[in-house]
Amino acid sequence: xxxxxxxxxxLHVGCLFSAxxxxxxxxxxxxxxxxxxxxxxxxxxxxxxxxxxxxxxxxQLFDKSAPIPRLSIPEYYWWNEALHGVARAGKATxxxxxxxxxxxxxxxxxxxxxxxxxxxxxxxxxxxxxxxxISMYGGLTYWSPNINIFRDPRWGRGQETYGEDPFLTxxxxxxxxxxxxxxxxTYLKSVATxxxxxxxxxxxxxxxxxxxxxxxxxxxxxxxxxxxDTISATDVSSVMCAYNRVNGLPACGSDPLLKDLxxxxxxxxxxxxxxxxxxxxxxxxxxxxxxxxPAEAAxxxxxxxxxxxxxxxxxxxxxxxxxxxxxxxxxxxxxxRALTRLLTARMKLGMFDENNTHPYTQISESVIGSDxxxxxxxxxxxxxxxxxxNDGILPLKSSSKIALIGPNANNNSILVGNYxxxxxxxxxxxxxxxxxxxxxxxxxxxGSSLTENIYAHFKAVQAPVFSHTNAQGERLPGLVAEYFxxxxxxxxxxLRQIEPNINLPETGIPMHRQPNQExxxxxxxxxxxxxxxxxxxxxxxxxxxxxxxPIADTMHLEAGKTYSFRAESVIQKHWxxxxxxxxxxxxxxxxxxxxxxxxxxxxxxxxxxxxxxxxSAQLEGEEMALQIDGFSHGDRTHISLPKxxxxxxxxxxxxxxxxxxxxxxxxxxxxxxxxxNLNAIIQGFYPGEQTGPALLNxxxxxxxxxxxxxxxxxxSVDDLPDFKDYSMENRTYKYxxxxxxxxxxxxxxxxxxxxxxxxxxxxxxxxxxxxxxxxLGEITADEVVQVxxxxxxxxxxxxxxxxxxxxxxxxxxxxxxxxxxxxxxxxLTYVDQSGVRQPYLGTLxxxxxxxxxxxxxxxxxxxxxxxx
Numbered sequence: 001x002x003x004x005x006x007x008x009x010x011l012h013v014g015c016l017f018s019a020x021x022x023x024x025x026x027x028x029x030x031x032x033x034x035x036x037x038x039x040x041x042x043x044x045x046x047x048x049x050x051x052x053x054x055x056x057x058x059x060q061l062f063d064k065s066a067p068i069p070r071l072s073i074p075e076y077y078w079w080n081e082a083l084h085g086v087a088r089a090g091k092a093t094x095x096x097x098x099x100x101x102x103x104x105x106x107x108x109x110x111x112x113x114x115x116x117x118x119x120x121x122x123x124x125x126x127x128x129x130x131x132x133x134i135s136m137y138g139g140l141t142y143w144s145p146n147i148n149i150f151r152d153p154r155w156g157r158g159q160e161t162y163g164e165d166p167f168l169t170x171x172x173x174x175x176x177x178x179x180x181x182x183x184x185x186t187y188l189k190s191v192a193t194x195x196x197x198x199x200x201x202x203x204x205x206x207x208x209x210x211x212x213x214x215x216x217x218x219x220x221x222x223x224x225x226x227x228x229d230t231i232s233a234t235d236v237s238s239v240m241c242a243y244n245r246v247n248g249l250p251a252c253g254s255d256p257l258l259k260d261l262x263x264x265x266x267x268x269x270x271x272x273x274x275x276x277x278x279x280x281x282x283x284x285x286x287x288x289x290x291x292x293x294p295a296e297a298a299x300x301x302x303x304x305x306x307x308x309x310x311x312x313x314x315x316x317x318x319x320x321x322x323x324x325x326x327x328x329x330x331x332x333x334x335x336x337r338a339l340t341r342l343l344t345a346r347m348k349l350g351m352f353d354e355n356n357t358h359p360y361t362q363i364s365e366s367v368i369g370s371d372x373x374x375x376x377x378x379x380x381x382x383x384x385x386x387x388x389x390n391d392g393i394l395p396l397k398s399s400s401k402i403a404l405i406g407p408n409a410n411n412n413s414i415l416v417g418n419y420x421x422x423x424x425x426x427x428x429x430x431x432x433x434x435x436x437x438x439x440x441x442x443x444x445x446x447g448s449s450l451t452e453n454i455y456a457h458f459k460a461v462q463a464p465v466f467s468h469t470n471a472q473g474e475r476l477p478g479l480v481a482e483y484f485x486x487x488x489x490x491x492x493x494x495l496r497q498i499e500p501n502i503n504l505p506e507t508g509i510p511m512h513r514q515p516n517q518e519x520x521x522x523x524x525x526x527x528x529x530x531x532x533x534x535x536x537x538x539x540x541x542x543x544x545x546x547x548x549x550p551i552a553d554t555m556h557l558e559a560g561k562t563y564s565f566r567a568e569s570v571i572q573k574h575w576x577x578x579x580x581x582x583x584x585x586x587x588x589x590x591x592x593x594x595x596x597x598x599x600x601x602x603x604x605x606x607x608x609x610x611x612x613x614x615x616s617a618q619l620e621g622e623e624m625a626l627q628i629d630g631f632s633h634g635d636r637t638h639i640s641l642p643k644x645x646x647x648x649x650x651x652x653x654x655x656x657x658x659x660x661x662x663x664x665x666x667x668x669x670x671x672x673x674x675x676x677n678l679n680a681i682i683q684g685f686y687p688g689e690q691t692g693p694a695l696l697n698x699x700x701x702x703x704x705x706x707x708x709x710x711x712x713x714x715x716s717v718d719d720l721p722d723f724k725d726y727s728m729e730n731r732t733y734k735y736x737x738x739x740x741x742x743x744x745x746x747x748x749x750x751x752x753x754x755x756x757x758x759x760x761x762x763x764x765x766x767x768x769x770x771x772x773x774x775x776l777g778e779i780t781a782d783e784v785v786q787v788x789x790x791x792x793x794x795x796x797x798x799x800x801x802x803x804x805x806x807x808x809x810x811x812x813x814x815x816x817x818x819x820x821x822x823x824x825x826x827x828l829t830y831v832d833q834s835g836v837r838q839p840y841l842g843t844l845x846x847x848x849x850x851x852x853x854x855x856x857x858x859x860x861x862x863x864x865x866x867x868x
Contacts (some may be wrong), residue, residue: 114179
């Protein structure tokens with residue numbers, strides 16, 4: 001064996017995990033086998049495990065794995081996010097939110113997006129290494145994508161998913177995982193984690209205690225299908241288990257889910273990480289409380305197959321494994337099994353290799369927010385937008401005078417959704433349209449808040465409101481800002497300077513520091529409002545005081561009155577803190593302004609009204625505290641557009657001007673009145689940092705809309721079962737018995753497509769399907785061809801129709817394209833009541849078209865074939 005070659009001559013072993021380690025010859029001699037990239041990974045993992053004590057082994061099973069100084073192993077933070085761009089680690093290209101990426105129905109585009117994300121993630125990781133930075137959001141193990149089924153539009157985290165259909169979800173997830181993990185036969189570019197396994201889609205408020213009941217049929221047909229298919233197609237490296245119970249057992253401690261299905265039937269060989277705090281829920285009296293002690297919880301999870309414990313905010317439950325070992329609840333081989341899976345992933349990431357020995361170390365920081373990535377973000381945003389209605393008003397004429405109205409027209413929140421980084425080149429609809437149109441052709445007014453007392457048009461408070469007095473007694477613009485190189489104010493400031501406002505996401509931290517260093521900032525000076533009124537404040541990671549009184553959400557201020565001002569921000573390391581890229585803001589809005597009157601005034605003087613409304617991640621998201629009409633703890637209690645926006649739209653409609661509604665939301669919206677009365681409707685989702693340019697290109701016809709709905713838009717939640725009911729009966733397009741407002745797969749174009757010549761034939765590979773599509777219009781445009789099957793002769797209840805294939809094609813004006821599909825395996829089966837797939841025999845109905853043929857019947861072709 002060549003493990004000792006050149007040992008005495010080598011004093012430096014490249015970068016391990018998140019730091020560069022200098023080793024002595026003796027240390028190298030003790031550790032060279034697990035560092036030797038020429039040895040098989042299995043041998044290297046075994047060598048490292050054999051060197052560890054039980055305590056050291058246990059210390060590696062946490063999301064914040066402890067250092068092992070005697071082996072020169074630094075700590076490692078497993079927790080990182082990359083849902084639609086590298087998140088929480090400073091500037092990175094922000095692509096459309098996951099639900100918008102699903103709306104593209106474009107697996108090739110998704111692969112390119114995920115490849116760009118992993119390029120930027122690798123570049124950031126190695127930049128952190130060069131700075132000897134070890135921190136959360138600095139590693140290569142990403143807890144993305146979210147492949148839960150968006151079964152109910154009330155779920156606030158549905159925006160993170162690829163929609164309501166398991167086939168669409170697994171297809172898009174497969175491309176995302178491949179893009180994140182790379183295609184090297186030995187090394188991983190990064191680790192993708194499919195989550196949340198399983199049966200997880202709200203409500204948010206009770207996810208730590210709920211027990212969701214799912215039949216074997218629903219498990220196989222809906223809830224587990226995307227996990228099974230993604231694992232089969234990608235051999236993904238990681239799975240995150242969910243908070244909730246499934247049929248009585250916590251998901252992170254369920255033998256049926258983790259042993260029998262995940263590792264048994266699905267053949268998963270990677271590691272399982274718990275959602276953060278999920279194992280503590282096992283014994284928490286306010287949560288599942290299925291065991292009575294932390295040691296039992298740790299043993300239960302480990303033996304079921306959860307390998308990595310996330311949750312230091314609850315106390316790392318796996319720290320009780322030593323106690324569980326002493327009680328005989330687990331054996332050391334259980335710990336070794338989990339550690340083998342975790343170290344295998346680290347080895348494949350190249351974290352134990354010498355520097356520059358694997359293919360992904362040379363990715364330059366120049367890729368972050370590169371022109372190519374920004375262009376890709378714009379194209380993805382264009383492909384994600386869905387045209388729901390158009391009476392001919394779109395595309396707009398460049399000669400028309402536009403009134404841009406709506407709370408989301410200049411709201412940065414709708415660019416990013418949740419789980420995002422800091423955009424490199426953010427552009428709102430207002431920014432893009434105001435730059436494109438002459439001043440005499442454009443006007444803007446927010447028109448309303450998002451919903452009652454929730455504002456979207458906050459602005460950073462600026463000088464001359466802020467001022468300070470210098471040593472000579474002169475009053476000058478701006479605030480005195482003092483930066484401290486610790487998370488308290490007991491030191492001399494490391495930096496003191498004058499700043500015009502408090503808005504660090506834009507300006508960055510001017511103090512020299514390590515990216516993961518804790519710090520504190522104090523601003524002080526004077527505050528003099530220019531207008532008397534009631535002001536709403538938006539404070540992020542900051543406490544602020546006027547005349548030593550804490551600033552509340554809303555305060556009455558008097559014009560010309562000078563208040564003393566002080567604001568403090570302390571950024572510390574803890575589980576929900578972002579030390580690398582903290583979001584520190586101090587913003588306000590005058591709530592006495594008659595926003596509706598402003599909007600109606602500019603609308604009267606316009607030719608066309610473009611209303612950018614909807615909701616945002618300020619209202620829908622993960623386990624939030626918010627409870628107002630329509631929203632509860634991140635979820636939605638109804639799916640109507642907020643009343644204040646519809647009220648304004650009705651007032652604008654009375655003016656008789658054409659109205660284009662652009663709805664920004666991560667979930668379906670019941671746009672009933674709007675569909676009947678407005679001229680055009682675009683569903684934008686949360687389109688990423690290039691929202692503005694993408695929407696501009698759609699509105700003015702540079703690009704034809706080509707997004708398709710990845711979810712059903714219902715007329716009301718009254719049409720749906722109870723939110724907590726996990727039966728799939730009357731849910732999603734496959735089982736819903738009513739008439740949807742807009743069906744799954746639906747979307748219009750600026751051209752018309754005609755389908756013809758549908759051909760169905762059996763061959764040795766399965767079922768061959770082909771059809772021709774002709775672009776009848778005058779522009780080149782994309783069409784999303786969809787294939788649906790119906791099985792009327794199945795001996796049990798089956799989906800009324802099911803998506804089994806799709807393809808995005810670009811067709812020039814007047815040209816025809818032939819599309820071909822071959823259906824094999826599970827695509828020609830149904831699921832029986834016991835959850836087992838059975839071959840389908842009988843009449844098979846096949847529909848090929850630009851949707852399901854529910855809203856429009858003129859863009860589909862249908863036929864049948866007998867399966868014997």
